[in-house]
Amino acid sequence: MPKTKTNSGAKKRFRRTATGGLKRAHAFRSHILTKKTRKRKRDLRKKTLVDAADAPRLRRLLGS
Numbered sequence: 657m658p659k660t661k662t663n664s665g666a667k668k669r670f671r672r673t674a675t676g677g678l679k680r681a682h683a684f685r686s687h688i689l690t691k692k693t694r695k696r697k698r699d700l701r702k703k704t705l706v707d708a709a710d711a712p713r714l715r716r717l718l719g720s
Contacts, residue, residue, distance in 0.1 A: 659719070666717040670706065678706040678714055 671679045682700040689697060706714055 660716070662719040663717040666714060670714060670718065672718075672720070673705070678711055678718075679703045680706050 669680065673679055681703060684692075685697070685700040692700075
């Protein structure tokens, strides 16, 4: 069985955590920021974990 290739788009968007989880950035932070509150924009800066339901699919994309 050949090795699976890493998906380049996924490689740039997701990082592994020390315990094997997957980190991601929030969406809705690129434009139309004037109508969003300071608190909302500040919270969107923080990283969060990928949902457990999506993790297996992403692990396959990342080749690990």
